[in-house]
Amino acid sequence: xxxxxxxxxxxxxxxxxxxxxxxxxxxxxxxxxxxxxxxxxxxxxxxxxxxxxxxxxxxxxxxxxxxxxxxxxxxxxxxxxxxxxxxxxxxxxxxxxxxxxxxxxxxxxxxxxxxxxxxxxxxxxxxxxxxxxxxxxxxxxxxxxxxxxxxxxxxxxxxxxxxxxxxxxxxxxxxxxxxxxxxxxxxxxxxxxxxxxxxxxxxxxxxxxxxxxxxxxxxxxxxxxxxxxxxxxxxxxxxxxxxxxxxxxxxxxxxxxxxxxxxxxxxxxxxxxxxxxxxxxxxxxxxxxxxxxxx
Amino acid sequence: xxxxxxxxxxxxxxxxxxxxxxxxxxxxxxxxxxxxxxxxxxxxxxxxxxxxxxxxxxxxxxxxxxxxxxxxxxxxxxxxxxxxxxxxxxxxxxxxxxxxxxxxxxxxxxxxxxxxxxxxxxxxxxxxxxxxxxxxxxxxxxxxxxxxxxxxxxxxxxxxxxxxxxxxxxxxxxxxxxxxxxxxxxxxxxxxxxxxxxxxxxxxxxxxxxxxxxxxxxxxxxxxxxxxxxxxxxxxxxxxxxxxxxxxxxxxxxxxxxxxxxxxxxxxxxxxxxxxxxxxxxxxxxxxxxxxxxx
Numbered sequence: 001x002x003x004x005x006x007x008x009x010x011x012x013x014x015x016x017x018x019x020x021x022x023x024x025x026x027x028x029x030x031x032x033x034x035x036x037x038x039x040x041x042x043x044x045x046x047x048x049x050x051x052x053x054x055x056x057x058x059x060x061x062x063x064x065x066x067x068x069x070x071x072x073x074x075x076x077x078x079x080x081x082x083x084x085x086x087x088x089x090x091x092x093x094x095x096x097x098x099x100x101x102x103x104x105x106x107x108x109x110x111x112x113x114x115x116x117x118x119x120x121x122x123x124x125x126x127x128x129x130x131x132x133x134x135x136x137x138x139x140x141x142x143x144x145x146x147x148x149x150x151x152x153x154x155x156x157x158x159x160x161x162x163x164x165x166x167x168x169x170x171x172x173x174x175x176x177x178x179x180x181x182x183x184x185x186x187x188x189x190x191x192x193x194x195x196x197x198x199x200x201x202x203x204x205x206x207x208x209x210x211x212x213x214x215x216x217x218x219x220x221x222x223x224x225x226x227x228x229x230x231x232x233x234x235x236x237x238x239x240x241x242x243x244x245x246x247x248x249x250x251x252x253x254x255x256x257x258x259x260x261x262x263x264x265x266x267x268x269x270x271x272x273x274x275x276x277x278x279x280x281x282x283x284x285x286x287x288x289x290x291x292x293x294x295x
Numbered sequence: 296x297x298x299x300x301x302x303x304x305x306x307x308x309x310x311x312x313x314x315x316x317x318x319x320x321x322x323x324x325x326x327x328x329x330x331x332x333x334x335x336x337x338x339x340x341x342x343x344x345x346x347x348x349x350x351x352x353x354x355x356x357x358x359x360x361x362x363x364x365x366x367x368x369x370x371x372x373x374x375x376x377x378x379x380x381x382x383x384x385x386x387x388x389x390x391x392x393x394x395x396x397x398x399x400x401x402x403x404x405x406x407x408x409x410x411x412x413x414x415x416x417x418x419x420x421x422x423x424x425x426x427x428x429x430x431x432x433x434x435x436x437x438x439x440x441x442x443x444x445x446x447x448x449x450x451x452x453x454x455x456x457x458x459x460x461x462x463x464x465x466x467x468x469x470x471x472x473x474x475x476x477x478x479x480x481x482x483x484x485x486x487x488x489x490x491x492x493x494x495x496x497x498x499x500x501x502x503x504x505x506x507x508x509x510x511x512x513x514x515x516x517x518x519x520x521x522x523x524x525x526x527x528x529x530x531x532x533x534x535x536x537x538x539x540x541x542x543x544x545x546x547x548x549x550x551x552x553x554x555x556x557x558x559x560x561x562x563x564x565x566x567x568x569x570x571x572x573x574x575x576x577x578x579x580x581x582x583x584x585x586x587x588x589x590x
Contacts, residue, residue: 099490099492122501122504122505123504134500134501134503134504136500136501138492157503159496159499159500161492161493161496161497161500162491162492162493162496163491165490165491165492166491166492166493166496169486169487169490169491169492169497170487170492170496170497170500170501172486172490173483173484173486173487173492173494173497173501173506174483174497174501174504174505174506175506176479176482176483176486177479177480177482177483177501177506177508177511178505178506179479180475180476180478180479180482180552181475181476181479181506181508183475183552184471184472184474184475184476184479184552185472187471187472187475187548187549187550187551187552187553188468188469188471188472189468190548190549191464191467191468191471191539191542191543191546191548191550192464192465192468193548194543194546194547194548195394195460195464195467195542195546195548196457196458196460196461196464196546197394197433197456197457197460197461197464197465197468198456198457198461199468201454201456201457201461201465202456202464202465202468202469204454205429205431205454205456205465205469206417206431206465206468206469206472208429208452209417209418209429209469209509210417210469210473210509210510210513211468211469211472211473211476211509211510212508212509213472213476213507213508213509213510213511214504214505214506214507214508215505215506215508216472216508218505244486247486247490248486248489251486251489251490251491252489252584252585253482253485253486253488253489253490253584254482254485254580254583254584255482255486256482256555256559257475257478257479257482257552257555257556258482260551260552260555261552264551285549288549289547289548289549290547
């Protein structure tokens with residue numbers, strides 16, 4: 001059985017690790033949460049007690065962590081991959097982090113001849129469980145080819161976008177568009193409601209035309225029924241837009257509407273909606289309007 | 296042959312009138328541009344020399360005009376429909392105007408027992424020519440049923456949304472969402488470009504996911520090739536967002552992102568892009584960024 005390290009057994013990482021175990025990999029897993037390690041060990045993984053232990057014993061390591069600082073700590077910290085992995089190790093970081101952080105980590109690891117791909121995903125927990133994530137990859141073609149059998153287990157698609165950092169740049173572009181498409185839908189449906197027109201009928205009339213979108217099909221029914229159960233949480237979208245705005249600042253990309261969308265998300269967080277689905281962007285408009293899109 | 300009046304023979308009205316002639320209607324047409332009248336008369340219509348003449352002689356009249364003031368003048372002006380049409384006449388206004396203007400005109404016409412539908416369309420000139428417009432209708436069910444055979448000639452779908460004004464409200468919700476989805480796409484692709492990632496590959500990687508939209512499929516290729524040939528012009532989208540913002544003001548609908556989108560469109564107009572396709576929203580970002588999405 002092929003040896004594989006896996007660090008980060010949260011909502012996403014746990015089902016991904018389990019899918020790799022089921023596919024026959026000899027997994028060594030670590031998380032700062034010992035309970036998560038125990039649970040995945042019960043499914044057939046080896047339980048490691050440190051990052052260093054994972055790093056020393058595995059030629060390929062997947063990380064699935066919350067954000068840039070966590071990946072930096074795991075990759076470059078004193079107990080981390082840089083200090084303990086063998087030359088030739090491949091780190092596949094599937095966390096959604098800042099592209100600049102991916103590039104910084106990859107450059108540091110390169111000094112120790114450790115390879116890296118950034119490979120963030122979209123699709124959320126249900127697709128992590130089903131092994132149908134969409135995987136956006138940055139790095140070298142040879143490394144991508146090496147990782148491809150793993151991506152085929154974890155996802156329904158994996159696309160090499162460009163050099164390291166490109167996976168996360170792609171993910172951020174995706175998240176910018178999704179947040180703004182949700183806000184666009186909210187403004188359109190609330191305009192209909194306030195003007196005395198049934199938003200459900202407007203949705204049905206326009207979904208087949210140029211205004212139609214995957215966001216509209218997925219989120220309009222949630223807004224129309226007042227159901228904002230996640231799905232993808234407001235607090236996670238805040239993290240992604242923070243990385244997008246940082247990337248915009250570093251590279252000079254103009255993000256005028258995204259900066260307002262960030263304010264909307266942050267106001268929702270402040271109002272207690274951080275754990276709601278990101279379709280709750282509609283709730284920001286509902287609060288302002290003093291009525292709901294739902295009748 | 297059934298008699299039908301048609302007022303407004305511009306880019307949209309002319310091919311719509313010609314489709315009705317081809318379908319066998321006895322059309323009487325009028326436009327302030329005598330050349331347009333002559334052209335449509337050559338296709339088989341009767342040429343009228345005034346609105347009053349159209350109003351007196353037709354039980355059903357279609358108007359296809361630029362904006363609210365034009366429809367008000369044709370419907371309620373001294374030479375207009377209110378003063379000259381018979382009781383029981385049905386006005387089908389297919390212009391894209393302010394919902395409040397539709398309601399005001401319908402209320403005034405009702406005093407003279409003249410019925411009205413507001414029935415704006417989407418799809419632009421190509422779908423006007425093909426008779427495949429999407430028609431969004433406000434008014435009574437009986438009037439909608441009476442107009443349905445005409446809608447079936449002019450469009451591929453016609454949906455009764457609600458009372459008079461609802462057709463235009465629906466159209467404005469559509470235009471709000473379209474403008475913002477184009478801006479969202481522009482911000483996402485420019486972020487990718489500035490961060491050093493190929494926007495073409497980003498488009499291909501994300502179009503199948505939650506960020507996917509009809510706008511993305513139609514407009515990303517235009518942005519990626521730097522082709523902003525209309526299509527639907529910036530100046531027309533300015534008209535629609537002006538009506539949307541007015542409607543938001545009158546009804547209390549919050550249009551935070553739409554107001555910024557309006558500024559973007561107006562800046563493009565000021566910079567000479569008023570006759571470009573609305574996908575040229577990307578050009579606003581390109582000017583700020585000092586580079587194009589296209590390589």
